[in-house]
Amino acid sequence: MKVVTVTLNPALDLTVRSDHLQIGQVNQGQDMQLNPAGKGVNVASILADWGLRVTVTGLLGEENSETFERLFAKKGIADHFIRIPGSTRLGLKIVDEARQETTDINLKGIQVAPPQVESLRKKVLTLAETHDLFVLAGSLPPGAPEDLYFTLIRDLKALGKKVVLDTSGRPLELGLKARPTAVKPNLHELSQLTQKTLSTPEDALDAVKSLQGLEWLVVSMGEQGALFFHEGEAVHAIPPRVVVKSTVGAGDAMVAGLVAALHEGLEVQEAARLATAFSAGSIQQIGANLPEANVLQELQSHVQVVTLASGRV
Numbered sequence: 126m127k128v129v130t131v132t133l134n135p136a137l138d139l140t141v142r143s144d145h146l147q148i149g150q151v152n153q154g155q156d157m158q159l160n161p162a163g164k165g166v167n168v169a170s171i172l173a174d175w176g177l178r179v180t181v182t183g184l185l186g187e188e189n190s191e192t193f194e195r196l197f198a199k200k201g202i203a204d205h206f207i208r209i210p211g212s213t214r215l216g217l218k219i220v221d222e223a224r225q226e227t228t229d230i231n232l233k234g235i236q237v238a239p240p241q242v243e244s245l246r247k248k249v250l251t252l253a254e255t256h257d258l259f260v261l262a263g264s265l266p267p268g269a270p271e272d273l274y275f276t277l278i279r280d281l282k283a284l285g286k287k288v289v290l291d292t293s294g295r296p297l298e299l300g301l302k303a304r305p306t307a308v309k310p311n312l313h314e315l316s317q318l319t320q321k322t323l324s325t326p327e328d329a330l331d332a333v334k335s336l337q338g339l340e341w342l343v344v345s346m347g348e349q350g351a352l353f354f355h356e357g358e359a360v361h362a363i364p365p366r367v368v369v370k371s372t373v374g375a376g377d378a379m380v381a382g383l384v385a386a387l388h389e390g391l392e393v394q395e396a397a398r399l400a401t402a403f404s405a406g407s408i409q410q411i412g413a414n415l416p417e418a419n420v421l422q423e424l425q426s427h428v429q430v431v432t433l434a435s436g437r438v
Contacts, residue, residue, distance in 0.1 A: 126388045127256040128172060129205075131249060131277070132165030132183035134234040134266040136216040137192060140371065140411050144223040160412045161193040162216065164262035164291055167377035167413035168384065171403065173200040174415035175385050180205055180256060182248050184266065186213035186235055205252060207244055211235040218373050220411070225369040234266040242269055249277055250284075258287040260384060261300070262377070271295045278303035287387065289341075291380050293317065307341035307387070309380050315344055326352060326361055330433065343383060343400070345376050351404075353397040358432075362397035364405045365427035371411045378407035378415075398428045 142155040169179045180203040185193060187208035197204040217230040249259070259281055261274050270276075274296050278288050282303065290297070290305040293314040301308065301318075316323040319332045329344045329352055336342060342354040350363040382400030391399065402424040406416040415421060 126258055127178050127180070128169075128258045128260065128384060128388075129180045129182060129249070129252050129256045130165035130169040130172075130260040130262060131245075132163040132181065132206075132263055133237075133245070133269060133273070134214070134264045135161070135163030135166055135183060135185055135193065135206075136214050136231065136234075137189065138162040138216045138218055138373065140218040140220055140373070142220045142222060144221055146219060146221045146224075146226075146228070158411060159192065161196045162374070162413065164377050164380075165260055166193070166196075167374045168260050168262055168291075168381045169202050170196065170200060170413040171378055171381035171407070171415055172384060173202050175381070177385065177388060179203070180252060182206055182245070182252060184209050184235070184237060184241060184245060186211045188212040205248060207241065207248060209235060209237065209241050218371065220371045220373075222370060227372045229373065231264075234264070237266050237268040239268075242273065246273075246277065246280075250280060253281060253284050253286055256286070258289070258306075258384065258387065260289045260291070260380060261305075262289075262291040262380065264292065265296055272299045274300035275303045278305050289380060289384060289387075291376065301336070301339075304338050306339075307343065307383060308336075308339055309343040309345060309376065309383065311345045311376055312347070312349075325349070330359070341383065341387075343379065345379050345404070347372070347375075351379060351397065351401060352433075353393050353400070355393040355396070358393045360394055360397050361431045361433055362401040363429040363431070364401050365424060367405050367409050367424075369408050372408050373411075374413050375404045375408050377413060379404040394430050394432070397430050398425050401428045 182205040185206040214232040219228040288305040344352040382403030386396035
């Protein structure tokens with residue numbers, strides 16, 4: 126299976142570790158690092174570690190693309206990003222390891238014009254000639270139409286391609302209408318989508334009944350684990366306890382794990398176990414990387430998977 130990840134609004138993540146962070150005060154930073162990121166970029170990076178052939182595309186600022194290019198070259202990721210004028214946005218992540226908390230500050234991104242969006246659409250359709258599965262992930266940049274994911278999913282599904290969607294807000298609401306193969310909202314995003322206050326797995330299980338016609342649905346819930354729905358089956362995957370360095374990218378790692386499971390043709394229980402292990406491994410480090418194979422296998426063996434009574438969505 127050849128995979129494309131589409132990242133319309135990538136970011137350079139500046140992660141600063143500052144234990145016992147005090148808002149409004151002068152704080153001491155312990156260390157920092159700069160990583161190329163954006164949901165689709167993170168998914169591609171993790172899938173490359175898993176050993177899949179991955180292509181990336183999207184819209185990338187030409188003025189600071191070098192950090193991304195080094196990552197793609199290092200991991201053997203095929204780079205089909207469209208360069209556009211300007212600098213890719215910066216995302217600030219403040220990690221408080223002492224409290225196991227991460228604070229995100231995300232900027233909007235480069236303003237894009239209709240010709241750039243059309244170039245991206247044509248690029249995706251061209252890649253569809255040689256690729257099997259597409260991951261559409263992350264926010265849309267300023268200027269992109271809210272229904273862009275809907276359009277891409279509709280066109281790709283018409284070509285017989287599998288599509289995984291991971292976004293939020295109105296783009297998620299509209300994208301669902303095109304019936305992607307898989308969707309991975311977190312609990313907050315599902316709350317927005319269903320206009321219900323959700324805080325527990327039981328809340329989420331009730332809320333997903335309003336979502337119909339999806340082959341795969343995954344609801345990530347942080348330390349509460351994730352719910353996986355597929356062909357009438359539903360399971361709750363509970364991760365093992367690990368030392369958390371940063372929760373940034375945990376959801377992206379779960380998407381990568383789901384894609385890996387689709388590639389392997391796994392049933393829902395094993396797909397849940399693998400995707401949850403990917404996520405648990407990602408939060409033990411900073412940056413979108415898989416842990417060593419033996420560590421990942423150990424994590425998988427400690428994921429608890431509970432079958433739920435009803436899984437029809």
